[in-house]
Amino acid sequence: MKLSAPIYQLKRKAKLLARHQEIPLHKALNNIAKQEGFTNWSLLSAKASKHFHPVKLLSELNSGDLALLGARPGHGKTLMGLQLVAETVKSGCRSIFFTLDYNKRDALERIEIFGENDLITNNNLEIDVSDEISADYIIEKIKSGATPKLVVIDYLQLLDQKRTNPDLSTQIQSLKNYAKETGVIFVFISQIDRSFELSEKLIPDLSDIRLPNPLDLTLFNKSCFLNNGGIQVDSIN
Template sequence: MKLSAPIYHLKRQAKRLSREEKIPLHEALDRIAAREGFNRWSLLAAKLSTTAPAGKLFARLTPGDLVLVGARPGQGKTLMSLELAVEAMRSGSHAIFFTLEYTRQDMLDRFRAIGVDWLDFRDRFTFDCSDAISADHIVNALASAPRGTVAVIDYLQLLDQRRENPELMVQVRALKAFARDKGLILVFISQIDRSYDPATKPCPDIQDIRLPNPLDLTLFDKTCFLNNGEVRFQAAS
């Protein structure tokens, strides 16, 4: 499948078209899809999903894994993480998206961007945008989650932003123990340090994670990094 630009570029073009033309995002996405030779964006996304990196990454995950998805802004790390959640739900599992960044409408827009109708998974998907998101909040929310549930945490560096929250290292260690005990998969979206230079390294790696506070990155089992349409995933240690 050959597109005129990487999928995240096409999505960015659709957002710009939506703003400029003052049309709904789904209409803008359909216009971009038509330019690529598809009647609707959902058809383009469905065709792309047969070779999507998210499916390949999900196949490598096992219950208890902590996964790190990192990229600079606008490179598709949120959509990749949401696609992992969708892969889990398609396999029969549940998913929950914890975010300190997005509204419910933002999340619906991102479902549209990956060509998925969230209503198809309304009994398996939960969206949590509480201001109180932290390790304790996540543990409480997932206390009764079935084994294999995928939880996306958006994003890693915000977990200890509130002074009353424990240190980041303490929170991630607690979440790792919890995930292994419950058989859950936790996907952490992560910022990349501004010092990362794509001119010298095509894709960021574990050394480029932005860490304003100390964190042992070997706590993560798998990593996925994105840049300019390239996706790389591997074991973290």
């Protein structure tokens, strides 16, 4: 069964429906799924992602990797990041989602989108929404508890937004060194420059990463780019 619109547009439609009807987002998503001919959102989402599941992306990531996860707004990069966290926790490993963009309720709401409500109370799942998030903060946070297998940072371009934080290159180098020492996998959700929408490319690439401040992208090992339901995973270098 073909969807009437890309999944990111259906999600946007569900958010508007939830706001308009004052119902929980997961109910709005299920209503949209029924309009598309599915019993619930989980089944619709499974169909949309059947060609590339987060588990497959996790299998592409090795101990100590630094990966970029990039897309334009509304194309699923945050959801994919949370799915990576969820799949890591489901496998019995610890995972932390650091976000400078969402509050905790928003992040948990997005986990509910793909039917993983039981993970919300799992001790291996941690969501950190501190305004102090930076490389130093992340490293100290990790050291304060059990070492996670996967850390997702939402998002790259906000890490050095505070003038008191080190520049972005210094922070990424620090996290790269820490990943090498500990084996923690870091995934950085990243913005894509608006100019991509004027190009004829189907999927963004490294040249489309929005960089308000200088950053050597070869510090990363892997890249994953999303657009209109398409996905491209590559090694860097």
